[in-house]
Amino acid sequence: MRHLGVLARIQLSDEEVQRLTGQLDAIVDNIAKVSEVATPDVAATSHPIPLQNVFRPDAVGDTLTREQALQNAPDQADGRFRVTAILGEEQ
Amino acid sequence: MTDLTRLSAADLAAALTAKEVSSVEATQAHLDRIAAVDGDVHAYLHVSDHALDVAADIDRRRAAGEELGELAGVPLAVKDVLVTTDMPSTSGSRILEGYMSPYDATVVARSRAVGLVPLGKTNMDEFAMGSSTEFSAYGPTRNPWDLDRIPGGSGGGSAAAVAAFEAPLALGSDTGGSIRQPAHVTGTVGVKPTYGGVSRYGAIALASSLDQVGPVTRTVLDAGLLHDVIGGHDPHDSTSLSDAWPSFAAAAREGATGQVLKGLKVGVVRELDDSGFQKGVSASFREALAAMEAQGAEIVEISAPHFEYGVAAYYLILPAEASSNLAKFDSVRFGLRVTPQGTPTVENVMAATRDAGFGPEVKRRIILGTYALSAGYYDAYYGSAQKVRTLIQQDFDAAFAEVDVIATPSAPTTAFRLGEKIDDPLQMYLNDVTTIPANLAGVPGISIPSGLAEEDGLPVGIQFLAPAREDARLYRVGAAVEALLVDQWGGPLLDRAPSLTNGATR
């Protein structure tokens, strides 16, 4: 569970870890249910309406201005988004 | 003068076109209504502070003789899942509080282009995860029929807004029933179009392969009118269909004559037997079918053996896609940023932000989805669930070889009480048993009011499903049944809802 929290970048409290651990069973139940009919001979459907080769022409279109790009930035400097150090002190 | 908020969008549009009323008057009437009742209902998260300016502009253009769209000047409520340049877009989440999109969702842009007047953004379960709108980070929306009850979800705000006459039209999104189930519990009309029929561009994604934007209204014709505006191919959405669509408003008008019911084959799913439904829900459903039969429709029992696997498949696919779609909320480019004490790394900041910014249901589904996709489980989990989609599509194909439409109750129960199921996610999930198969298979569905449940006097909806791309059929059948039932009731069902302004609120 802690590992899932790391993968999902959610800092889980002990209480959350405990509660969610129990709820993973729901996934296990779902998988058991689905496995009853999801046999190897059944093809998977990834898109409800099958389409293919959906492309756009290589022509410049809607582009944001820098002001638009940065308008919601929690922190910024020099026209760029500013983030805390990527590595910790020990790294 | 008539209360402009009680008019259907079609009637209001006609009055606007005839210059009997102005858009400013219509918009002001709805703003007044919002001011009067939304303190109780809480359908809106944000009310536009320039709707009247937009309305005045429409009036000016109309006065200048400009050719305007049929719905020009009619107010519109917009689910907060849709991004807008002039109002915040939060998707019901704290993590997006105050977020201003630099672009409009395609459906919003199209609505503006025909002169619809956006009134505000409606409440929803956070990131559309829920069936009750109780999971909004900004507090629940209440059901206009009974303020102690849920308005459905995730689009409870849009449904409550139209049910409480705070807007004639609203936009919703439906991933597993988020348009149709709120319609069911609020006595309104909701349509989930064929997957790809309406652009998803600018709809904050929950589960990309299931999400679909659609109309939320009080009448079938109004839904058709709005669908005509928002539908059609959008090159910004790769999954958008390039089909030439017929007019859904025309289909609704054609259906309202009632002729369509004669000889119509209506499939009823054997596996969705009455035992799974509240008594009054089944009863209302059976009465609606009987009324259709009396008009010459043929009720045919069909089998959909894989529908029962739909909920399980849905709750594998949805968290998986959602866990990935919601990864973008990381405090770097937009949204909340929470910086922990000390000298945190960017990873710490992201984790603290997401812990603080997401509500419990969102965290639950992200964690479940992360688990379902993590090493070694993809095939067994997500892959298997996609096989169920194939089987459900096959069920639909077999059924539609025999019948024109499938009918089900729109949801198993009437509106439950706020808080009643909030700690029981599995019980909450079962609410979607009737609506989920359409999302998994991509077929269109409509929910229209079928009556009130005898035991609690709350609205019940009937759902019709049609083959993919046959949305027009739903408008024909829906409008026919609506006309039939409204005639039986002697007026729209919503006429029986509490007025909300005479003190009889709590």
Add this chain to the structure above:
Amino acid sequence: MAKDALMDFDEALELFEPVLGFEVHVELNTATKMFSAAPNPANEANHGAEPNTLVAPVDMGLPGALPVVNAEAIRSSISLGLALGCSIAPSSRFARKNYFYPDLGKNYQISQYDEPIAFEGSVEVELEDGTIVTVPIERAHMEEDAGKLTHMGGATGRIQGAEYSLVDYNRAGVPLVEIVTKPIFGAEHSAPALAKAYVATIRDIVRALGISEARLERGNLRCDANVSLRPRGQERLGTRTETKNVNSMRSVERAVRYEIQRQAAILAAGGTITQETRHWHEDTGRTSPGRPKSDADDYRYFPEPDLLPVVPAPELIEELRAALPEPPAARRRRLKADWGFADIDFQGVVNAGLLDEVEATVAAGASPAAARKWWMSEISRIANAEEREPAELVSPENVAALQQLVDAGTLTDKLARQVLEGVIAGEGTPQQVVDARGLAVVSDDGALIAAIDDALAAQPDVLAKIRDGKVQAAGAVIGAVMKAMRGQADAARVRELVLERAAQ
């Protein structure tokens, strides 16, 4: 950072067999990005744009944004796949590779996973000594680039010790083709040279296709080099390291050599190799450990639900196949035969990276030998001195025109070198420089004869010797005449006239 122990390269090769593998990322030079209509910074026209000015909502992972595939990127990818001898998948699809990093707007990279667009190919790579090595290609897949992080505070540009970082999303969404080789065996002592030659070959291919600017210094081509060693006689492959951040061909060569020496030292001392990514440091010529492979590499791939399968029409594939340029190795074989160069001469041109220039000069009318001579000697010398690329100095057309003036007797070799300097200085075409500087050979016999008569009169003893039949004595007179003409005379003609006048 402690200095790694290194084993002598030859000794390492005695004990261990190096096994290589490469992942080369090629930035396509389409007008727009892979999944958005924003201008592509990897196209020359958009190079050097201000940060966060080449972005569309999807590049920044804005809420509600959706990707749409660039048709031209598909064509480029198929062409590259075909040029690598790959099969083109009848159906391929995109997947999401999920991981959090601030330069990744959506926190997943859209890539191809189990169904790449091209697979199973090979390329012929020619080493400097002319040996041809066939490198097996496992796959080439399409994906998008990430944004660019600049680390601030602490040591310049280093992520270690940085106080904060700045993110520019211009590069986010640049179309990439990642070319992945199978393990390459048998390179032996040539392993470092092969690494360099392989990258050069990929560069030549994408340049010939015109699908990438292919400038390594700009990161248009980026090579990750996998190196493992196995003791002689062992079947099982050793643990590999993946060295990233290698942005020049010389560095690729050095990094592979370094890894072989480093790993050999560890293995010989009884140690084990950690499976990890390593970073190449151009300044110190060393690699340092990055992140070890771990659970964090659980990328949770799944098919991208926002995109549809790519199913190229067979006609499209054939159209692109028919339009393929000649493969670089085949082209080299053809040119070498056409030009009739000795191995060493031809290889010299290849190694100097002047094949295109020589070919164009020959096409413009010069003889192969003359074209080679100009590019390999005078032009290269000046380029070296000025620290520029030979191709930047002068056009092949002007080189051919220059040689034509020499062939016509208008210029001597020495004069031609002066004219070349004029051309390089921007004084115009060779003819224009000749005219402007008045550098042509004096072909007016009258002027020459006057000078010759003067010289013969000044050196009667020489005249006597010539008349005696000692023709070689004419050299002294010729020298004097050339000096008098300030070099602007054709020495052969002068000699002819000297003998003529002496006989009278």
